[in-house]
Amino acid sequence: MAVINRISGFADDMTVWRRHLHEKPELGFDCYETARFVAERLREFGIEQIEEGIATTGIVAVIEGQGDGPVIGLRADMDALPIDEATGAEWSSKIPGKMHACGHDGHTTMLLGAARYLAETRNFRGRVALIFQPAEEGPGGGQVMVDDGILERYGIEQLYALHTAPGHAPGSFHTAPGPIMAAVDTFHIDITGVGGHGAMPHETRDPVVAAVGMVQAIQTIVSRNNFALNDLVISVTQIHTGSAENIVPETAYVNGTVRSFDPEVKAMVRQRMQDIVGGQAAAYGVGAELRYEEGYPATVNDPACTELAVQVAREISGAEAVNDRHVREMGAEDFSYMLNARPGSYLFIGQGDGATWHHPAFDFNDEIAPVGASFFARLVERAQPLG
Incomplete structure (x- = not known):
């Protein structure tokens, strides 16, 4: 493994940064302390050249x-x-109800490590824009940063991101050209009937049945309305009544998600x-409203950028x-908004x-931070070489 020597030299510092961030998790756009820590390190x-406060707490340096x-x-x-x-780790979250369960503390640390090296060496042409983004887990900080004009303001021409992957060998890389993560939409169904005594259901219009x-009929969309070779997952995840x-x-x-690529x-x-909700409502004599919210689009890698990243x-x-033929994931990622605007690779x-994403026992593996930082740094040097 050809980790950059200089980055290996400050690997212990990266571990300290990462564990500090892990102890102080913040949600959504409210990443104030995280952003402050990042800006201090960058200085x-x-x-x-550091712009703070983008999308509330985002940074571009x-x-x-x-x-x-x-x-x-x-x-x-x-x-x-x-x-x-x-996790039981010494550096566990100090804030009840919040934790870094998806590795974003590690992602931030890897980019800080690359920033330190690149700022010292500057062995590349042009410029590198370091984007520290809030609210990936919702409601879409990537889109807000794009809408705020960072790509145009800084003249960014291509974009790259890393995400930790439990269950794969430490320091290995996995990607593919084209779609790599799904689009995700959310549906809400509000049903209104006529309540009454359980002993006299004939006097009610029962929203439970x-x-x-509706749930049973929704399950047939994948099996009876979708071509089998088109990836599609529909999950009903909540029924409250x-x-x-x-x-x-x-x-x-009734609530759930739809994940697709096409x-x-x-x-x-x-x-x-819409057809199912309307038809079932009429059949059972109830009122029903479908609220269908389009979420993150599919994450689509540019082939040329992905080839460079793989090299x-x-x-x-x-x-x-x-692995340059990674099977695409049905999870979603708001880096998709950036890749919709510029070529790049994820x-x-x-x-x-160890534990997988979004699990209370998940923890980022500090040993791979120098690997990710080296990837980012070498990517800049290879994409924009001197001479």
Whole structure:
């Protein structure tokens, strides 16, 4: 593994940074202390052009290379999740109900490590824009930063991001050209019937049986309306209704997600849900409203950018540790908004065995931080070489 020597030299510092961030998780756009810590480190590295307060707490910092050239963007997300931590680590979250359960503390640390090296060496042409983004876990800080004009303001021409991957060998890389993560939409169904006594259901219009009918019918969209080779997952995740065993309730609520890659599939699902909700409501004599919210679009890697990223990953970790045909994931990622606006690539970096994402026992593997930082740094040098 060809981790950059200088980055290996301050690996212990990176561990300290990461564990500090892990102890103080913040949610959504409210990454104030995280952003303050990041800005302090960037200034320590001698980086002078730092814009703070983008999308509330986001940061863009620019490192000038040697001579004229393009601008490459590197992105890390900073927010945590509303989960009680169960790792038992000395550096566990000090804030009840919040923890870094998806590795964003590690992503931020890897980009800080690359920033320190690049600020010291500046062995590249043009500029590198370091993007520290809040609210990846929702409601979409990536889109807000794009809408705020950072890509145009800094002239960013291509973009790259890393995400830790439990279950893969430490320091391995996994990516693919084209779609790599799904689009995600959310549906809400509000059902209104007529409540009454459980002993006299004939005097009610029962929203419970209507909810059950809708859920069963929704399950047929994947199996009967979608071409089997088009990836699609529909998950009903919540049904809320009722208050006692002898009362037919007046209302019911159904909620879930839709994950897909093809815009035509998305449109088909939305139409079928409208048909199902309307039809089932009429059949059971209840009122029903479907609220269908389009969320993060699919994350689509540019082939040329992905080829460059794979070459750099092989240089860092060796050819045998790089999978350039990674099976696309049905999870979603708001880096997709940036990749919709500029070419780039999104890669997973293996962190070894252990709890998976969004689990209370998850913890980032500090041993891979120098690997990820080396990848970011070498990527800039290879994309924008001197001479």
